[in-house]
């Protein structure tokens with residue numbers, strides 16, 4: 001059954017996937033196993049996107065299906081679901097684009113990270129506050145407009161100034177590249193969600 | 209001998225038209241940068257630029273004088289207001305005036321689509337379209353049945369606080385009319401100054417992809433992408449229903465004597481070829497072909513990455529219009545569309561903001577070596593909005609490079 005579910009998710013069958021996952025749990029299935037299958041399916045969706053077989057439409061729906069199943073699965077997983085790491089994630093100041101950030105969030109959560117989402121148009125102070133409060137391993141910033149580049153740099157500076165030097169900084173979104181990474185002083189960049197997930201794993205020292 | 213402004217303007221126009229008609233112009237036409245840099249260059253805030261017509265005109269004049277690109281969007285004020293044009297599409301004389309919503313118009317409408325500097329956002333932030341979800345999934349039938357009625361009577365009331373009751377609405381509409389007149393004077397003055405400085409008046413009309421109306425103004429982009437899977441038949445019917453209102457609105461381009469209809473695409477990058485070919489392209493194509501029947505070329509900004517859909521452009525008749533690309537590989541696009549479609553773009557804004565003049569010149573030289581032969585090419589930044597801190601010497605370097613290598 002789990003194999004079939006895996007295929008349904010990868011094939012974007014939203015309703016059937018969710019119903020099947022529900023049925024699996026109702027029949028006494030193991031929520032931890034279910035979680036793993038969903039994660040693997042998300043991994044494959046990400047791969048297909050990188051290969052050009054899938055598009056943003058599939059990433060968005062994949063995120064919806066995953067989220068839909070997790071809503072009733074996560075509460076059943078007792079205690080420790082061993083996270084790979086914690087990420088504070090937001091779109092930079094002056095930028096209100098949230099879709100790319102949300103897609104990345106869905107995929108990186110599926111990969112086993114805990115994400116603290118601090119929203120869009122996020123001033124540097126809010127990143128600093130969240131970093132202090134949550135002590136993340138990684139801080140992720142999304143940026144889709146050119147006007148967001150200097151706020152991004154300022155955020156990195158503010159984090160350093162506040163003594164947050166352990167957390168790695170990863171940037172993403174349509175406006176970032178190697179040059180921007182250097183300009184902003186970040187540790188890694190990705191303009192697609194699957195690559196971003198791989199990099200986050202690498203930053204945590206897990207193979208990507 | 210220096211050329212007169214009139215000669216210069218004619219030369220620039222001829223350059224543009226040659227490229228649009230797939231010929232080789234005297235040199236590669238250059239579409240320039242605009243955006244935040246314009247108020248910044250004159251030391252005024254975004255608030256002043258958006259709310260004080262006189263200051264805005266001076267800032268535009270100073271910018272286009274010092275950075276003489278062949279053409280640009282420098283004189284464009286306001287943000288996407290197509291939904292208002294659609295609502296008024298039965299009244300062409302009004303529909304034409306509502307394609308862009310300026311700061312003062314936003315104040316009058318008190319809408320939730322936009323955020324303006326000095327209002328919802330800081331005085332020096334650039335104006336923002338934020339969109340949202342203003343229609344529920346179970347309302348597709350209403351949209352299908354009577355698109356214009358549903359948009360004007362239901363949606364706009366939800367979007368605009370000042371259109372909520374008939375009385376508020378009356379007052380807002382009268383005020384809007386007064387403001388439109390002021391906006392019109394602004395456009396005319398910018399046109400007059402541009403002509404004096406040797407820039408041609410290229411009247412740009414408009415169009416839109418019917419599905420983008422639903423994504424941008426009614427359901428929200430992410431939501432409509434999910435709708436395509438959840439309620440495919442409804443979305444398709446609604447898109448079909450919007451074709452005629454969009455075409456009627458697009459045809460008002462004729463009223464301003466436009467030979468080109470400029471519009472951006474938004475959902476193109478999101479959709480797999482399968483979804484694109486089923487829900488997006490057939491209806492967009494209808495708009496393009498109808499405009500072409502009237503002698504108007506579409507001038508389309510293919511936002512994001514359009515590579516997966518490039519082949520579909522070849523379904524259009526040769527010379528149908530201009531394809532302006534953002535992130536699509538411009539060399540690949542030019543090769544594929546050579547002799548069929550005029551291609552525009554090629555200059556990454558990251559290079560303009562972060563590179564050096566020498567790097568920019570070198571990049572342009574290399575690029576033009578590839579894309580200049582055979583004509584039908586317009587050089588432009590992939591995204592034309594330059595941030596306030598863009599190094600000025602980099603902007604000049606673009607112009608110099610095109611003079612040298614174009």
Ligand code: B12
Pocket residue numbers: 056059094095096097098099100101103104139140141142143144145146147170171172173174175189190191192193194196197287335336337338339424429473474475477511512513534557590591592593
């Ligand atoms: C959809 C869209 C909108 C929607 C936003 C809806 C929303 N709620 O997000 C609306 C219509 C509201 C909008 C508004 C505006 N937009 Co807009 N928008 C777009 C558009 C068409 C798509 C952006 C998008 O969602 N892409 C899809 C996502 C999934 O891609 P992505 O963000 O790159 O994310 C991927 C990866 O980068 C990665 N990722 C993302 N974030 C992160 C973070 C981390 C840490 C990691 C590791 C990875 C990662 O994962 C994702 C999946 O692979 C683009 C054009 C384009 N096609 O790119 C313009 C674009 C981004 N917008 C633009 C502009 C200018 C605006 C406005 C300012 C327009 C205006 N004047 O009002 C306003 C925004 C106001 C503001 N201050 O932010 C410009 C930016 C130009 C520039 N260089 O500055 C663009 C490029 C359009 C253009 N060519 O002019 N926009």
